[in-house]
Amino acid sequence: MALAAWMGPMAAGCRSREPVRIGIVVTDEAVVAAQLAASRINATGGIQGRRLELRVIADGGSTRASPALAAADALSSDPTVFAVVGHSNSSASLAAAQIYNERHVVQIATTSSAPLLSKAGPYTFRFAPSDIHQARFLAEQVLAAHGTPRTAMFFVNDDYGIALHAEFRTRLGRAGVPVVYDAPYSHEELLPDPAATALRVAETHPELLVWIGRALQLRQLLPELRRLEPGLPVLASDGIDEAITDRNSAGLLNGVRYVRLVDPDAARAALGELRQRFLPAAGLPLTAEAALTYDGVMLLATAARAAGPEREAIRAYLADVGTRRPSYEGVTGTIAFAENGDPRPSYMLAEITAAGPRTVAPSAPEESP
């Protein structure tokens, strides 16, 4: 009895010194940003005196469900993990969100924009607006810049691309934009014959190429297509805003305009500081996903400091951000959540140049539908 009485406070003390953890399921670059955020948190006292640690499961940007489900299962089964930042794309986030919501683990999806994620559950929050809004933004850009061009379109045949493509195609149809080529592709595979594909596109005499997908396959197709259709404007969705875009060493993507959620090069002090820390740590410039991941970790830490590192407390805290609580001012800007966990839509148009992406048309934030 005496031993138990003596051991009780000891055990409580031990528990009080145990670290708390945030699960990280993002790309490798974003993991670096998360680590920077954790360092900052721990440098400023941790979370209620406890060290913040990251449990990182790098997904490499895979859209497959299998690794996403495995990661979600592992993280949600870890009682020290009170929240997760990830996953890095819509398919993975949608697959994992079901587990997080079943097991009451807060998930902040940084770049997942599939409309279905708005219905994933109360434990799912995200920084990327629903693609319903991006489809409209893209359609507006098409009409504004090109009128009603003969449009050739590729879309990645996953949860991200299917939904955005369907909404965008509908809007183009309403606007009378002729779609002369429309083909899906697989994110998990390279284009089997980019030259033939480019030739088939060129045969439709497109005036605009819309790319709803990621940068890898676009980098395959674009050189072939530009050889056949030089000067063909390319408008891409936010899917290409990834590290590979910044590593545009060959200039393959130059001239491509795309939708941006965050401008990592924006003149914001906190962002600038993060850029300075990130570059030496990651060996490449700060990406949008990395910046959003940094904000995700910082927001979760802020919530844990205020409400405690408990899953339900974190969820309640985040649900109030921007409504019953003040919005969170992150390095990427003001973060606020709607009732379904979505942010207010805000996009900008960027163009890839030899010096890197640059914002050419910032957009005013839209009201949530």
Next chain:
Amino acid sequence: MNRGRSLRQLLLLGTLAFALAASLVLVGTLVLFGSMMRHLESDANLHLAEQRAADEIATSVYGQILAAYKQLGEPSAPNRERFEALGQKAYARLREYLFQSMPIAARLEVETIKEQHQALEVVAHQAFDLIARGESAAASARVAEMHRLTERLQAAMARFVLLRERELQQQRAAQVARFERLLLGLTGVGAGLIGLALLFVRLMQRRVVEPLGQLAAAAVRFGSGDLAARIPAQRHSELEAVARRFNEMADSLQEGRVRIERQNLELSESLRSLERAQQDLVQQEKLGAIGFMLAGLAHELNNPLAGILGNAECIAEELELHSDPSIRRVRQELVLPLIRETGRAGDLVRNLLQFSRPSSSELVSVNLKFAVEVAAGLRAYAFTRAGKELAVGIPATLCVVAEPQRLEHAVLNIMSNALEAMSAGGGTRLAVVAEASGGDWITLTFEDDGPGFVEPARVFDAFYTTKMVGSGTGLGLSLAERFVTEAGGTISAENRPTGGARLTIRLRAAVAPPAAREPSEPERRSRVEVDLAIAALLPARPQAGLTAEARRVLIVDDEPALRDIQRRFLAKAGIAVLVAQDAAEAVAILQREPCDAVVTDIRMPGEMDGLGLYAWIEQHLPHLAPRCLLVTGEMAASSDPAEFGVPPERVLAKPFTREIYVARVLAVLEEACSSIPR
């Protein structure tokens, strides 16, 4: 006061508790069944929806595959649009699984199906393009890829269906287990309710039935006469009130019964007293009749006794003068004893007269010695004849508060009792003594040396007797005890240590008459006895100045023998005598001839008796009234001369001796009666 919950509260609480428990069980059962039904319905709907979705997915996918092959063989825009539409439908259905709860493995299969489907669509699009461009070789490669993807898709779908089947089986098993648990729980709850009901019944039995049984048992016992039956204290106010009321009623009835029994005893005692009083009255009536008979008998005896006595005296007187010694010896041996025994017979008759006179029913001062001697006089001969001694030693000054006649009767009864006991069981002597005890009380003690009492404590019980049947009534000592008690005294009986019986009477001492002297005979006795006293005194008185020749006395008596005796007595004394056989003749004589005195019998036949004659004399010859002497053998009160204003000194009782008779007549003639002390 209330030591516990009231019965009404208990019943109400029990009923409410049981109703609440039953309601809870019912509601819980309904809720559980409702939940199970909803769950089952939800599951069924879910599975139906899933089945429909799966069917649609399969249909769409296979439709897409068919459309794809059709498109490959015969490309057309509608077919491609159909391919696209089926793809969208399949995707939409697959995404519905996102929001369904399912195991990770199943979810993984769903995601795999989605991914395979998406890959199939991509390859199909690529094949379409190649066919459209006529690149059959390349298209064939994509078709082969389509085949591969289709197989993988089918495999994924098969795995998913298998998983869902397993899950359904698990769910079914879970539902069965849940239902079994529910049944088990309901059985347990039912058993609990039955137990609760049994407990409630037991509680009711202990708190209601058993107390009611006690109440019924007490009522039965009470009804069967056990008035001590009571109901023990109860725990509930209602039963406690019933028990209290019952016990109060029982107390009241018991008290009433005790009261009634006491009253019955009192009534029985009163009845016995009444019976005793009735017996007393009967006895008194008997005694009265005996007394009346004795009075008549005394009258009838006194007349012949007076004749015998007078004639015997005459004979003795004649024989005394005879010269023949043998003749004179006859006087001495025969006539004088005759005179003596006749006198004793007269004494006995007087005692009978005294004993049988009516009671005054008043407590007065009674000379104890006289009263005892009256009784002793009545029983002296009997004692003598029986060879027993009756010794009376009572100071003449002791007076007690009593009714004289009842005192005499009591003493007589005690003496008779003692005589009979001694005659039957031995013994020779009865001693009667008295003494003052403590100033206020006189103790009268009777002691004999006979066999003693058989049961001293019962000798005063009415009709208690140890004599032979017909020898006694058993009322003698009972009447004595009654008399003593009513006189304020006590009476006790015991056996003497030396043998024999002792009977002790304590009576209140009475104040003696003002002149503290021994009462004279005339004072102590009735008027009928005055002549005896006078007779006792006259020999001491001188007969100064009396000359017989100068006097003429009228003798009135209906008895010829007595007329002749009286005539002889007076003639011997030298007094002229006129005789009349009744009052009428006497009146005629008195109207015709002068007389100096009149000696008349009181009781005579005819319209006028002696008293009537005396009244006539007072009226017509008042000077002669003081010189009348009334002779009587009566005992009845109605013959009391005082009622006619006759002084006692003018009454002469029969029988009388010549000496007394002559002396009284001479006294009347000399009008000297007033000098006779009283």
